Amino acid sequence: MMRLSFHGANRGVTGSCHLLELDGLKVLVDCGLFQGGREIDEENAAEFGFDPSQIDILLLTHAHLDHCGRIPLLVKRGFTGEIIATPATRELARVVLLDAAHLQEEEAERHARKAKRRGKKALEPLYGELDALNAMDLFGRKAHYENELELAPGVTATFYDAGHILGSASIRITYRDGEVDKAIIFSGDIGSSDRPILRDPVPPPPAETVVMETTYGDRDHKPLAPSIQEMYDIINETMERGGNVIIPTFALERAQELLYHLREGVDQGVIPRTLPVFLDSPMAISATEIFRHHPECYDEDACALFERGDDPFWLPGVHFTRETADSMALNRLSGGAVIMAGSGMCTGGRVRHHLRHNLWRREASVIFVGWAAPGTFARRLIDGAERIRLFGEDIPVKAKLHTINGFSAHADRDELLAWHAATRPDRTILVHGEEDVMETFSQALHGTQVLMPEQGESVDL
Incomplete structure:
Protein backbone atom coordinates (compact mmCIF):
# COMPACT_ATOMS: atom_id res chain seq x y z
CA MET A 1 0.00 0.00 0.00
CA ASP A 220 5.13 38.19 -7.86
CA HIS A 221 7.26 39.95 -5.29
CA LYS A 222 8.40 43.50 -5.45
CA PRO A 223 12.09 43.52 -6.53
CA LEU A 224 14.52 43.34 -3.64
CA ALA A 225 16.63 46.44 -4.42
CA PRO A 226 13.70 48.92 -4.22
CA SER A 227 12.54 47.19 -1.04
CA ILE A 228 15.94 47.70 0.59
CA GLN A 229 15.96 51.35 -0.48
CA GLU A 230 12.44 51.81 0.88
CA MET A 231 13.59 50.49 4.25
CA TYR A 232 16.57 52.89 4.25
CA ASP A 233 14.26 55.81 3.36
CA ILE A 234 11.79 54.97 6.15
CA ILE A 235 14.63 54.72 8.67
CA ASN A 236 16.11 58.08 7.64
CA GLU A 237 12.73 59.84 7.61
CA THR A 238 11.86 58.44 11.03
CA MET A 239 15.22 59.50 12.47
CA GLU A 240 14.58 63.04 11.15
CA ARG A 241 11.19 63.05 12.93
CA GLY A 242 12.88 61.90 16.13
CA GLY A 243 11.04 58.57 16.34
CA ASN A 244 11.93 54.90 16.68
CA VAL A 245 11.60 52.31 13.94
CA ILE A 246 10.03 49.08 15.19
CA ILE A 247 10.45 46.02 12.95
CA PRO A 248 8.53 42.88 14.03
CA THR A 249 11.05 40.27 12.99
CA PHE A 250 11.06 36.54 12.40
CA ALA A 251 14.07 35.15 14.27
CA LEU A 252 15.22 32.80 11.50
CA GLU A 253 16.51 34.25 8.22
CA ARG A 254 14.60 37.56 8.32
CA ALA A 255 16.54 38.98 11.28
CA GLN A 256 19.85 37.95 9.72
CA GLU A 257 18.90 39.31 6.29
CA LEU A 258 17.92 42.67 7.78
CA LEU A 259 21.20 42.89 9.69
CA TYR A 260 23.00 42.12 6.42
CA HIS A 261 21.20 44.96 4.60
CA LEU A 262 21.65 47.42 7.47
CA ARG A 263 25.40 46.66 7.44
CA GLU A 264 25.44 47.30 3.68
CA GLY A 265 23.54 50.56 4.19
CA VAL A 266 26.14 51.75 6.69
CA ASP A 267 29.02 50.65 4.43
CA GLN A 268 27.50 52.57 1.51
CA GLY A 269 26.81 55.67 3.61
CA VAL A 270 23.06 55.44 2.94
CA ILE A 271 22.15 55.27 6.63
CA PRO A 272 24.13 56.83 9.50
CA ARG A 273 27.12 54.91 10.81
CA THR A 274 26.06 55.87 14.34
CA LEU A 275 22.53 54.48 13.93
CA PRO A 276 21.66 52.41 17.05
CA VAL A 277 20.23 49.04 15.99
CA PHE A 278 18.88 46.67 18.64
CA LEU A 279 18.24 42.99 17.93
CA ASP A 280 15.91 42.37 20.86
CA SER A 281 15.25 38.66 20.50
CA PRO A 282 17.19 35.95 22.34
CA MET A 283 16.13 33.40 19.72
CA ALA A 284 17.23 35.63 16.82
CA ILE A 285 20.56 36.22 18.56
CA SER A 286 21.09 32.48 18.98
CA ALA A 287 20.02 31.89 15.38
CA THR A 288 22.55 34.49 14.20
CA GLU A 289 25.29 32.60 16.04
CA ILE A 290 24.15 29.37 14.35
CA PHE A 291 24.27 31.13 10.96
CA ARG A 292 27.95 31.79 11.63
CA HIS A 293 28.48 28.01 12.10
CA HIS A 294 27.20 27.10 8.64
CA PRO A 295 28.94 29.02 5.85
CA GLU A 296 28.43 25.89 3.70
CA CYS A 297 24.88 27.18 3.17
CA TYR A 298 26.01 30.63 1.97
CA ASP A 299 26.12 32.07 -1.52
CA GLU A 300 29.35 33.38 -3.05
CA ASP A 301 28.99 36.97 -1.77
CA ALA A 302 28.43 35.96 1.84
CA CYS A 303 31.27 33.42 1.67
CA ALA A 304 33.58 36.13 0.34
CA LEU A 305 32.78 38.33 3.35
CA PHE A 306 33.76 35.54 5.74
CA GLU A 307 36.93 34.83 3.78
CA ARG A 308 37.93 38.49 4.19
CA GLY A 309 37.34 38.19 7.92
CA ASP A 310 34.18 40.33 7.84
CA ASP A 311 30.99 39.46 9.72
CA PRO A 312 27.89 39.84 7.48
CA PHE A 313 25.73 40.53 10.55
CA TRP A 314 27.78 43.20 12.31
CA LEU A 315 27.51 46.97 12.01
CA PRO A 316 28.95 49.68 14.29
CA GLY A 317 25.75 50.53 16.17
CA VAL A 318 24.34 47.04 16.64
CA HIS A 319 23.40 45.80 20.11
CA PHE A 320 22.21 42.27 20.93
CA THR A 321 19.85 42.40 23.92
CA ARG A 322 19.40 38.97 25.44
CA GLU A 323 18.48 39.99 28.99
CA THR A 324 14.95 41.05 29.91
CA ALA A 325 16.26 44.08 31.81
CA ASP A 326 18.09 45.32 28.71
CA SER A 327 14.93 44.86 26.65
CA MET A 328 12.86 46.80 29.17
CA ALA A 329 15.40 49.63 29.10
CA LEU A 330 14.61 50.14 25.39
CA ASN A 331 11.13 51.28 26.37
CA ARG A 332 12.72 54.49 27.68
CA LEU A 333 13.97 55.35 24.17
CA SER A 334 11.54 57.87 22.74
CA GLY A 335 13.36 58.06 19.41
CA GLY A 336 16.48 57.59 17.35
CA ALA A 337 16.78 53.80 17.23
CA VAL A 338 15.87 50.79 15.09
CA ILE A 339 14.44 47.98 17.23
CA MET A 340 14.00 44.52 15.70
CA ALA A 341 12.10 42.13 17.95
CA GLY A 342 10.01 38.98 17.73
CA SER A 343 7.55 37.76 17.00
CA GLY A 344 7.17 38.54 13.32
CA MET A 345 3.36 38.29 13.48
CA CYS A 346 3.28 40.11 16.86
CA THR A 347 1.48 37.17 18.47
CA GLY A 348 3.84 37.32 21.46
CA GLY A 349 7.38 38.16 22.41
CA ARG A 350 9.11 41.45 23.12
CA VAL A 351 7.85 43.32 20.08
CA ARG A 352 4.44 43.76 21.71
CA HIS A 353 6.04 45.81 24.50
CA HIS A 354 7.82 48.00 21.94
CA LEU A 355 4.57 48.48 20.04
CA ARG A 356 2.86 49.46 23.29
CA HIS A 357 5.42 52.24 23.81
CA ASN A 358 5.59 53.42 20.18
CA LEU A 359 2.30 52.87 18.34
CA TRP A 360 0.76 56.00 19.86
CA ARG A 361 3.73 58.19 18.80
CA ARG A 362 3.22 60.07 15.52
CA GLU A 363 6.98 60.31 15.02
CA ALA A 364 7.48 56.51 15.18
CA SER A 365 7.35 53.97 12.34
CA VAL A 366 6.52 50.28 12.23
CA ILE A 367 7.83 48.24 9.30
CA PHE A 368 6.27 44.86 8.51
CA VAL A 369 8.60 42.74 6.39
CA GLY A 370 6.86 39.36 6.38
CA TRP A 371 3.58 37.54 5.92
CA ALA A 372 1.03 37.79 8.75
CA ALA A 373 -1.61 35.10 9.26
CA PRO A 374 -5.28 36.11 9.46
CA GLY A 375 -6.31 36.84 13.03
CA THR A 376 -2.83 37.82 14.21
CA PHE A 377 -1.99 41.13 15.84
CA ALA A 378 0.23 42.07 12.89
CA ARG A 379 -2.51 41.39 10.35
CA ARG A 380 -4.95 43.63 12.27
CA LEU A 381 -2.46 46.48 12.15
CA ILE A 382 -1.66 45.87 8.47
CA ASP A 383 -5.40 45.83 7.71
CA GLY A 384 -5.75 49.33 9.18
CA ALA A 385 -6.83 49.02 12.82
CA GLU A 386 -7.13 52.54 14.28
CA ARG A 387 -6.96 51.37 17.89
CA ILE A 388 -5.44 48.24 19.38
CA ARG A 389 -5.60 46.62 22.80
CA LEU A 390 -2.29 45.67 24.38
CA PHE A 391 -1.65 44.57 27.96
CA GLY A 392 -5.05 45.85 29.04
CA GLU A 393 -4.56 49.28 27.42
CA ASP A 394 -6.54 50.73 24.53
CA ILE A 395 -3.82 52.27 22.33
CA PRO A 396 -4.46 54.60 19.37
CA VAL A 397 -2.45 53.75 16.26
CA LYS A 398 -0.73 57.00 15.28
CA ALA A 399 2.70 55.72 14.18
CA LYS A 400 3.34 55.42 10.46
CA LEU A 401 2.84 51.79 9.37
CA HIS A 402 4.71 50.38 6.39
CA THR A 403 4.53 46.98 4.68
CA ILE A 404 7.50 46.04 2.49
CA ASN A 405 6.80 42.86 0.54
CA GLY A 406 10.14 42.43 -1.22
CA PHE A 407 11.86 40.72 1.72
CA SER A 408 9.82 37.53 1.55
Missing part, protein backbone atom coordinates in the same frame (compact mmCIF):
# COMPACT_ATOMS: atom_id res chain seq x y z
CA MET A 2 1.22 3.47 -0.88
CA ARG A 3 -0.82 6.26 0.63
CA LEU A 4 -0.33 9.94 1.38
CA SER A 5 -2.48 11.70 3.98
CA PHE A 6 -2.61 15.36 4.95
CA HIS A 7 -2.69 16.62 8.53
CA GLY A 8 -1.75 20.29 8.30
CA ALA A 9 -1.27 23.26 5.94
CA ASN A 10 -4.20 22.05 3.85
CA ARG A 11 -5.89 25.07 2.23
CA GLY A 12 -4.06 27.09 4.86
CA VAL A 13 -0.50 28.28 5.43
CA THR A 14 0.53 26.86 8.81
CA GLY A 15 0.83 23.48 10.53
CA SER A 16 2.59 21.52 7.76
CA CYS A 17 2.29 17.78 8.36
CA HIS A 18 2.07 15.00 5.75
CA LEU A 19 2.12 11.23 6.28
CA LEU A 20 3.51 8.89 3.62
CA GLU A 21 2.81 5.16 4.05
CA LEU A 22 4.87 2.78 1.91
CA ASP A 23 4.24 -0.94 2.41
CA GLY A 24 4.14 -0.65 6.20
CA LEU A 25 6.78 2.10 6.54
CA LYS A 26 5.29 5.30 7.93
CA VAL A 27 7.19 8.49 7.13
CA LEU A 28 6.02 11.84 8.46
CA VAL A 29 7.20 14.95 6.62
CA ASP A 30 7.16 17.93 9.02
CA CYS A 31 5.03 18.36 12.12
CA GLY A 32 4.29 22.06 12.41
CA LEU A 33 2.37 24.34 14.71
CA PHE A 34 -0.81 26.02 13.52
CA GLN A 35 -0.48 29.80 13.85
CA GLY A 36 -3.04 32.58 13.88
CA GLY A 37 -5.74 33.73 16.33
CA ARG A 38 -6.49 32.22 19.73
CA GLU A 39 -8.90 29.68 18.24
CA ILE A 40 -5.81 27.98 16.78
CA ASP A 41 -4.92 26.74 20.28
CA GLU A 42 -7.63 24.08 20.05
CA GLU A 43 -6.37 22.97 16.64
CA ASN A 44 -2.85 22.49 18.00
CA ALA A 45 -4.10 20.48 20.98
CA ALA A 46 -6.33 18.24 18.82
CA GLU A 47 -5.43 14.70 17.79
CA PHE A 48 -2.95 14.39 14.93
CA GLY A 49 -5.17 12.17 12.80
CA PHE A 50 -2.73 9.26 13.16
CA ASP A 51 -1.06 7.33 15.98
CA PRO A 52 2.28 9.03 16.80
CA SER A 53 3.67 5.78 18.21
CA GLN A 54 3.31 4.13 14.79
CA ILE A 55 5.46 6.67 12.90
CA ASP A 56 8.86 5.24 11.95
CA ILE A 57 10.68 8.33 10.64
CA LEU A 58 10.10 12.06 10.64
CA LEU A 59 11.76 14.05 7.85
CA LEU A 60 12.04 17.75 8.73
CA THR A 61 12.29 20.23 5.85
CA HIS A 62 13.31 23.21 8.01
CA ALA A 63 13.14 24.76 11.46
CA HIS A 64 10.32 27.27 11.13
CA LEU A 65 7.71 26.79 13.84
CA ASP A 66 4.91 26.03 11.38
CA HIS A 67 6.95 23.04 10.18
CA CYS A 68 8.53 21.75 13.41
CA GLY A 69 6.51 23.27 16.27
CA ARG A 70 4.40 20.22 17.19
CA ILE A 71 7.31 17.75 17.26
CA PRO A 72 7.55 17.88 21.09
CA LEU A 73 3.81 17.14 21.28
CA LEU A 74 4.31 14.25 18.85
CA VAL A 75 6.96 12.86 21.22
CA LYS A 76 4.79 13.54 24.27
CA ARG A 77 2.04 11.44 22.65
CA GLY A 78 4.23 8.46 21.84
CA PHE A 79 6.55 9.04 18.88
CA THR A 80 9.89 7.27 19.36
CA GLY A 81 11.17 7.09 15.77
CA GLU A 82 14.10 8.82 14.09
CA ILE A 83 14.09 12.49 13.09
CA ILE A 84 16.25 13.32 10.06
CA ALA A 85 17.22 16.89 9.12
CA THR A 86 20.17 18.86 7.79
CA PRO A 87 22.84 19.87 10.33
CA ALA A 88 21.76 23.53 10.31
CA THR A 89 18.09 22.61 10.73
CA ARG A 90 18.99 20.38 13.66
CA GLU A 91 20.75 23.27 15.46
CA LEU A 92 18.02 25.79 14.69
CA ALA A 93 15.26 23.38 15.71
CA ARG A 94 16.77 23.05 19.19
CA VAL A 95 16.57 26.82 19.71
CA VAL A 96 13.08 27.10 18.19
CA LEU A 97 11.55 24.19 20.09
CA LEU A 98 13.00 25.14 23.48
CA ASP A 99 11.80 28.71 22.98
CA ALA A 100 8.32 27.50 21.99
CA ALA A 101 8.18 25.20 25.02
CA HIS A 102 9.22 28.05 27.32
CA LEU A 103 6.48 30.27 25.88
CA GLN A 104 3.92 27.46 26.26
CA GLU A 105 4.82 27.06 29.93
CA GLU A 106 4.78 30.82 30.55
CA GLU A 107 1.37 31.19 28.90
CA ALA A 108 -0.03 28.27 30.93
CA GLU A 109 1.30 29.83 34.14
CA ARG A 110 -0.35 33.18 33.35
CA HIS A 111 -3.60 31.43 32.51
CA ALA A 112 -3.41 29.42 35.75
CA ARG A 113 -3.17 32.61 37.84
CA LYS A 114 -6.21 34.11 36.12
CA ALA A 115 -8.13 30.83 36.32
CA LYS A 116 -7.45 30.54 40.05
CA ARG A 117 -8.86 34.04 40.67
CA ARG A 118 -11.98 33.15 38.69
CA GLY A 119 -12.36 29.69 40.17
CA LYS A 120 -11.85 28.00 36.80
CA LYS A 121 -9.71 25.06 35.75
CA ALA A 122 -6.24 25.95 34.49
CA LEU A 123 -5.11 24.94 31.02
CA GLU A 124 -2.12 22.66 30.58
CA PRO A 125 0.71 23.76 28.27
CA LEU A 126 0.74 22.03 24.92
CA TYR A 127 4.20 20.76 25.88
CA GLY A 128 7.09 21.77 28.08
CA GLU A 129 10.84 22.13 27.90
CA LEU A 130 11.37 18.50 28.90
CA ASP A 131 9.26 17.40 25.92
CA ALA A 132 11.38 19.60 23.64
CA LEU A 133 14.58 18.10 25.02
CA ASN A 134 13.17 14.59 24.60
CA ALA A 135 12.38 15.47 20.98
CA MET A 136 15.96 16.59 20.37
CA ASP A 137 17.18 13.19 21.60
CA LEU A 138 15.40 11.61 18.61
CA PHE A 139 17.34 13.54 15.98
CA GLY A 140 19.44 10.84 14.33
CA ARG A 141 21.19 10.87 10.98
CA LYS A 142 22.16 14.21 9.43
CA ALA A 143 21.00 14.84 5.88
CA HIS A 144 23.58 16.50 3.66
CA TYR A 145 22.33 18.07 0.45
CA GLU A 146 22.07 15.67 -2.50
CA ASN A 147 23.35 12.67 -0.49
CA GLU A 148 20.97 9.71 -0.57
CA LEU A 149 19.76 8.22 2.74
CA GLU A 150 18.14 4.79 3.05
CA LEU A 151 14.89 4.87 5.03
CA ALA A 152 14.09 1.17 4.51
CA PRO A 153 15.01 -1.46 1.90
CA GLY A 154 14.07 0.03 -1.46
CA VAL A 155 13.11 3.44 0.03
CA THR A 156 15.50 6.41 -0.03
CA ALA A 157 15.33 10.13 0.78
CA THR A 158 17.48 12.88 -0.69
CA PHE A 159 17.50 16.47 0.60
CA TYR A 160 17.95 19.39 -1.83
CA ASP A 161 18.69 22.99 -0.88
CA ALA A 162 15.37 24.86 -0.80
CA GLY A 163 17.02 28.27 -0.32
CA HIS A 164 14.31 29.36 2.16
CA ILE A 165 16.18 29.60 5.48
CA LEU A 166 19.46 28.19 6.73
CA GLY A 167 19.39 24.40 6.28
CA SER A 168 16.01 24.30 4.55
CA ALA A 169 15.34 21.45 2.15
CA SER A 170 13.03 19.96 -0.42
CA ILE A 171 12.92 16.18 0.00
CA ARG A 172 12.73 13.58 -2.79
CA ILE A 173 11.69 10.08 -1.70
CA THR A 174 12.17 7.17 -4.08
CA TYR A 175 10.39 3.84 -3.69
CA ARG A 176 9.67 0.64 -5.59
CA ASP A 177 6.22 0.26 -7.15
CA GLY A 178 6.12 -3.30 -8.49
CA GLU A 179 8.98 -3.41 -10.98
CA VAL A 180 9.24 0.37 -11.36
CA ASP A 181 11.15 2.94 -9.32
CA LYS A 182 9.04 6.01 -8.56
CA ALA A 183 9.56 9.24 -6.65
CA ILE A 184 7.59 11.79 -4.66
CA ILE A 185 8.88 15.26 -3.80
CA PHE A 186 7.92 17.37 -0.79
CA SER A 187 8.87 20.95 -1.61
CA GLY A 188 9.00 22.25 1.95
CA ASP A 189 9.07 26.04 1.69
CA ILE A 190 10.83 27.19 -1.48
CA GLY A 191 13.03 30.25 -1.22
CA SER A 192 13.31 33.20 -3.53
CA SER A 193 16.25 33.44 -5.94
CA ASP A 194 19.03 36.03 -5.85
CA ARG A 195 18.71 36.67 -2.11
CA PRO A 196 21.64 37.66 0.07
CA ILE A 197 23.39 35.13 2.33
CA LEU A 198 21.81 31.85 1.16
CA ARG A 199 22.20 29.97 -2.10
CA ASP A 200 19.35 29.83 -4.62
CA PRO A 201 16.86 26.93 -4.42
CA VAL A 202 17.86 23.69 -6.16
CA PRO A 203 14.86 21.87 -7.72
CA PRO A 204 15.08 18.09 -7.22
CA PRO A 205 15.10 15.79 -10.27
CA PRO A 206 11.68 14.99 -11.78
CA ALA A 207 9.16 12.83 -9.90
CA GLU A 208 5.74 11.33 -10.52
CA THR A 209 4.16 13.22 -7.59
CA VAL A 210 5.02 16.62 -6.14
CA VAL A 211 3.61 18.07 -2.91
CA MET A 212 4.35 21.77 -3.13
CA GLU A 213 3.79 24.98 -1.21
CA THR A 214 1.80 27.84 -2.74
CA THR A 215 2.22 30.66 -0.20
CA TYR A 216 2.67 33.33 -2.89
CA GLY A 217 1.21 31.39 -5.80
CA ASP A 218 -0.94 34.30 -6.96
CA ARG A 219 1.59 37.14 -7.08
CA ALA A 409 11.76 34.29 2.09
CA HIS A 410 9.19 32.48 -0.09
CA ALA A 411 9.33 32.07 -3.84
CA ASP A 412 6.79 34.13 -5.75
CA ARG A 413 4.42 32.90 -8.47
CA ASP A 414 6.92 32.88 -11.33
CA GLU A 415 9.60 31.21 -9.19
CA LEU A 416 7.15 28.54 -8.03
CA LEU A 417 6.13 27.84 -11.62
CA ALA A 418 9.78 27.51 -12.69
CA TRP A 419 10.49 25.15 -9.77
CA HIS A 420 7.42 23.06 -10.66
CA ALA A 421 8.39 22.91 -14.33
CA ALA A 422 11.79 21.48 -13.37
CA THR A 423 10.19 18.61 -11.42
CA ARG A 424 7.75 17.65 -14.25
CA PRO A 425 5.20 15.74 -12.11
CA ASP A 426 2.24 13.72 -13.35
CA ARG A 427 0.40 14.64 -10.15
CA THR A 428 0.71 17.93 -8.25
CA ILE A 429 -0.66 18.27 -4.73
CA LEU A 430 -0.95 21.86 -3.54
CA VAL A 431 -0.51 22.66 0.17
CA HIS A 432 0.69 25.52 2.39
CA GLY A 433 -1.39 28.26 0.79
CA GLU A 434 -4.65 30.07 1.29
CA GLU A 435 -7.46 28.48 -0.70
CA ASP A 436 -8.01 31.33 -3.15
CA VAL A 437 -4.27 31.49 -3.82
CA MET A 438 -4.17 27.74 -4.54
CA GLU A 439 -7.07 28.08 -6.96
CA THR A 440 -5.29 30.86 -8.84
CA PHE A 441 -1.99 28.99 -8.95
CA SER A 442 -3.62 25.74 -10.11
CA GLN A 443 -4.94 27.50 -13.21
CA ALA A 444 -1.35 28.13 -14.32
CA LEU A 445 -0.39 24.44 -14.11
CA HIS A 446 -0.72 22.36 -17.26
CA GLY A 447 -0.03 18.72 -18.10
CA THR A 448 -0.41 17.57 -14.52
CA GLN A 449 -3.26 16.36 -12.34
CA VAL A 450 -3.83 18.95 -9.59
CA LEU A 451 -5.17 18.09 -6.14
CA MET A 452 -5.90 20.41 -3.20
CA PRO A 453 -6.56 18.11 -0.22
CA GLU A 454 -8.67 18.93 2.81
CA GLN A 455 -7.46 18.32 6.35
CA GLY A 456 -7.32 14.57 7.01
CA GLU A 457 -7.84 13.62 3.35
CA SER A 458 -5.73 10.81 1.88
CA VAL A 459 -4.56 9.91 -1.62
CA ASP A 460 -3.59 6.43 -2.83
CA LEU A 461 -0.44 6.63 -4.92
